[in-house]
């Protein structure tokens with residue numbers, strides 16, 4: 001056990017989880033098993049048909065044509081026809097765990113719902129049903145008995161209070177809704193709905209609100225609810241020292257920065273990128289406390305917050321080799337303290353709060369997920385203009401909320417239209433100047449995912465670049481005559497931006513850049529205490545091996561590992577790249593190097609740094625420089641009001 005949970009030291013914060021040994025950034029602090037000890041791990045109710053209810057694998061895990069993994073086929077339970085499984089083994093395990101009892105509840109739900117109606121119970125109601133079904137009081141007590149409920153605070157919430165924190169279950173709303181949820185659970189359980197039963201159910205619902213996590217899947221976003229009594233002891237900070245990752249039914253607590261033995265481990269319950277007022281509101285609405293972390297106390301903007309992490313040096317072998325300089329530019333004087341900028345921030349925030357919540361893209365990857373309509377993106381981009389034009393003494397502060405979210409959605413917008421060059425420009429900007437500021441630790445999941453997206457876009461954009469080069473030679477034609485299918489004719493401005501991007505691409509050694517990006521993705525798996533596992537036959541099989549800590553450590557790899565490995569294999573199969581491969585190997589070889597990740601900067605030679613800077617970072621920065629033109633061309637920039 002790498003942690004301790006002593007009795008509360010501070011009445012304000014209650015209990016907390018302390019590191020029992022010193023850990024380095026990326027190290028696994030602890031693994032919380034959602035199958036063994038009393039725990040709840042369920043898919044979101046509106047994903048039940050697409051997610052294995054035991055191992056939580058989804059067919060979308062294998063949606064990508066770049067992977068060779070056989071697709072997961074799900075079969076519905078023949079009893080309730082509500083939940084589905086990827087294998088008889090998963091079905092059997094879930095049956096023994098809880099479904100034997102739960103199946104009857106779902107049958108009752110089905111019987112009382114019209115044939116066309118939505119049969120599943122909302123996610124928190126299903127979690128409540130599972131808790132109330134637990135066979136013994138001892139089990140139930142072990143799971144929820146000692147958890148903080150804040151029941152009186154919830155009772156006082158104004159009607160219609162909507163919790164929007166990313167740790168919450170989408171359905172979480174007001175006290176009145178919770179009362180309805182409690183009654184629904186008791187009704188379908190066939191139990192008495194007396195005052196005592198209702199209060200007991202309400203208390204459990206409150207505990208779920210305060211203590212459960214949303215399982216975040218690699219590519220689908222929020223896919224379920226996870227509750228574990230020990231993991232629930234981790235307190236919050238807006239400058240967290242750790243983060244939680246999910247892998248099937250397992251939650252992994254990973255260090256985000258070095259933590260000393262005996263220090264408290266803190267995670268962020270909410271989206272750290274949000275400005276102070278929104279962070280405080282989210283924390284208050286669901287967790288009922290006012291955060292007093294250094295970031296809140298001093299109202300640090302995202303650049304200042306980044307400066308507080310001791311990770312800047314780790315970035316010199318990443319796509320943000322200039323992170324210290326980027327931060328220096330924005331923090332002297334502090335961006336958010338300049339008059340123009342505070343005004344711009346206030347203006348942008350006010351206009352955004354009056355917008356209906358845009359559908360959040362869950363992946364940031366090249367999917368056609370709901371990134372918002374073109375119209376919605378135009379509106380959001382135009383509302384951001386005061387922020388982007390505010391202060392000429394600083395370089396453009398692209399990392400300030402909500403710019404990164406809009407750029408991420410725009411990547412999806414362009415990818416779904418097969419305009420990979422435009423997507424590449426935005427993705428390069430995110431990977432070189434935005435994500436490193438928001439996630440200063442180079443191996444954090446947000447960064448790793450961005451690298452993989454970038455590698456894929458680069459590969460896709462390079463194909464038309466090559467085609468366009470050939471076409472230009474022969475016909476002097478424009479890049480719009482290239483191979484990629486287009487849905488709509490493009491504006492002249494977008495064509496010009498795309499031409500400039502393709503021109504940079506033609507100067508690049510794309511396979512080598514992709515290879516380096518993919519190796520950066522893979523390093524995040526190998527530098528932690530987890531060692532990469534051999535590729536599992538299917539993701540569900542992998543989960544089945546998951547029955548002790550040793551196995552957990554073997555399979556707790558970054559979610560993007562296998563995909564990166566697949567693409568890397570294709571690149572390495574290209575002929576005539578021996579010299580390049582040798583260089584890349586030299587640059588990224590970790591053997592014999594101290595420290596986390598790729599070793600300390602002092603052990604790197606000038607030649608290696610120069611290679612990274614010239615071959616990878618410089619051209620990507622050049623492409624990133626075209627992102628603003630791409631956005632303005634497609635979404636109107638300052639011209640649209």
Ligand SMILES: C[S@@+](CC[C@H](N)C(=O)[O-])C[C@H]1O[C@@H](n2cnc3c(N)ncnc32)[C@H](O)[C@@H]1O
Nearest residue numbers: 012013014015148211232233234235236287289
């Ligand atoms: C998931 S629980 C964490 C464990 C909790 N401290 C306990 O003793 O049960 C969340 C609750 O812990 C408290 N908490 C967490 N982080 C805090 C912080 N930074 N400041 C004050 N209270 C905090 C709040 O009461 C919050 O609702």
